[in-house]
Amino acid sequence: MISPKAFHSAFAAEGVDFLAGVPDSLLKDFCAYVDAVLPPESHVIAANEGTAVGLAAGHHLATGGLPMVYLQNSGLGNAVNPLLSLADPEVYAIPMIVLVGWRGAPGVKDEPQHLKQGRVTPAMLEAMEIPYKMLEGDPKAAAEAASWAAETARATSAPVVLLVHKGAFGKAEEKRPPRAMPERMLAREAAILLVTAALPAGATIVATTGMISRELYDSRVALGQDRSSDFLTVGSMGHASQIALGIARAKPDAKVVCLDGDGAALMHLGGMATVGTSEVGDLLHIVLNNGAHDSVGGQPTVAQQISLTAIATACGYDVVAGPLENEADIRAEVARLAQVPGRRFLEVRVRPGSRADLGRPKESPAENKAHFIARLRG
Ligand SMILES: Cc1ncc(C[n+]2csc(CCOP(=O)(O)OP(=O)(O)O)c2C)c(N)n1
Numbered sequence: 001m002i003s004p005k006a007f008h009s010a011f012a013a014e015g016v017d018f019l020a021g022v023p024d025s026l027l028k029d030f031c032a033y034v035d036a037v038l039p040p041e042s043h044v045i046a047a048n049e050g051t052a053v054g055l056a057a058g059h060h061l062a063t064g065g066l067p068m069v070y071l072q073n074s075g076l077g078n079a080v081n082p083l084l085s086l087a088d089p090e091v092y093a094i095p096m097i098v099l100v101g102w103r104g105a106p107g108v109k110d111e112p113q114h115l116k117q118g119r120v121t122p123a124m125l126e127a128m129e130i131p132y133k134m135l136e137g138d139p140k141a142a143a144e145a146a147s148w149a150a151e152t153a154r155a156t157s158a159p160v161v162l163l164v165h166k167g168a169f170g171k172a173e174e175k176r177p178p179r180a181m182p183e184r185m186l187a188r189e190a191a192i193l194l195v196t197a198a199l200p201a202g203a204t205i206v207a208t209t210g211m212i213s214r215e216l217y218d219s220r221v222a223l224g225q226d227r228s229s230d231f232l233t234v235g236s237m238g239h240a241s242q243i244a245l246g247i248a249r250a251k252p253d254a255k256v257v258c259l260d261g262d263g264a265a266l267m268h269l270g271g272m273a274t275v276g277t278s279e280v281g282d283l284l285h286i287v288l289n290n291g292a293h294d295s296v297g298g299q300p301t302v303a304q305q306i307s308l309t310a311i312a313t314a315c316g317y318d319v320v321a322g323p324l325e326n327e328a329d330i331r332a333e334v335a336r337l338a339q340v341p342g343r344r345f346l347e348v349r350v351r352p353g354s355r356a357d358l359g360r361p362k363e364s365p366a367e368n369k370a371h372f373i374a375r376l377r378g
Pocket residue numbers: 022023024025072074075076078188208209210211212235236237260261262263264265290292293294295296301
């Protein structure tokens with residue numbers, strides 16, 4: 001396996017002096033290592049993969065340095081635009097090394113949302129005319145790939161990609177110590193249970209990517225509750241609020257709720273401006289803010305350093321509440337917000353972390369969709 005420390009040192013020796021990216025489960029030990037050892041001036045956890053390319057480009061323009069961008073292949077789509085219209089040699093010709101976690105690589109068992117993206121990732125890179133090499137767990141090959149990537153990026157003044165297989169990285173040699181957290185802070189799953197219990201039965205829930213959807217599903221199974229009003233957004237991180245908005249616009253009589261994550265809300269923050277300025281009668285947007293990308297390793301987001309509620313207010317939501325942490329407050333506020341009309345926003349602060357035995361939905365996305373639309377369209 002590749003040591004995150006040795007891998008980072010190999011790139012540092014090649015002159016890579018700035019990193020930006022969005023965390024990924026396959027890269028989580030590399031992400032955790034760089035998050036622990038690099039000072040804030042040389043590492044940024046970006047809002048989305050496209051903005052990471054922008055940050056890398058700005059760094060190169062200012063310093064001439066060679067930046068690295070890291071991302072999961074799910075986020076390649078977010079990065080395509082600035083890779084092709086900013087960094088591309090036919091536009092501004094910005095050298096950068098792009099480390100891509102290859103979920104859904106052919107032959108590797110993975111979740112449904114990763115299979116197509118995994119299968120087409122090399123073809124996407126070929127179509128984009130970006131040179132790439134694959135990285136498995138061999139440390140010697142990784143060191144050679146670092147030299148190849150740096151030389152090629154500089155020689156062509158363009159992005160190059162390293163496509164990283166599952167299990168390629170060993171454990172992070174250093175990790176940022178866990179954030180101090182009040183003992184009584186709610187777990188996300190407990191908050192989901194409180195919210196669903198306080199909502200009217202049959203409310204239409206659109207849940208975001210990662211553990212929020214998995215915990216919603218598991219809690220329904222454990223309680224023997226109907227799941228046909230839950231849409232589990234297994235992929236397309238950051239789009240749950242817009243899916244909910246699309247439903248609420250088309251179905252004014254439906255009680256529509258978005259269960260969002262802070263990383264997802266930040267990824268496409270502009271969506272809040274669209275919600276806040278849309279003529280929509282009934283949409284409750286709840287962000288479960290744990291200040292982390294918990295689903296892929298717990299790397300921090302900036303969501304607890306900013307005010308999501310101030311953003312919601314400024315975007316024009318009709319009613320804004322929170323941040324709340326306390327059980328009784330959350331129960332009462334969800335029950336109140338469920339009764340008032342308009343675009344409502346609630347921020348709930350929760351602790352990072354999940355149950356070790358958290359399951360995954362047994363239904364496929366197609367089955368989830370079939371049950372969901374049968375109920376929604378009646
Ligand atoms: C476009 C895209 N980028 C990255 C990922 C990988 N990913 C899946 S869940 C997740 C973190 C979500 O964080 P947040 O919304 O805060 O929810 P939490 O996991 O903390 O509950 C990431 C980065 C993805 N699925 N899609």
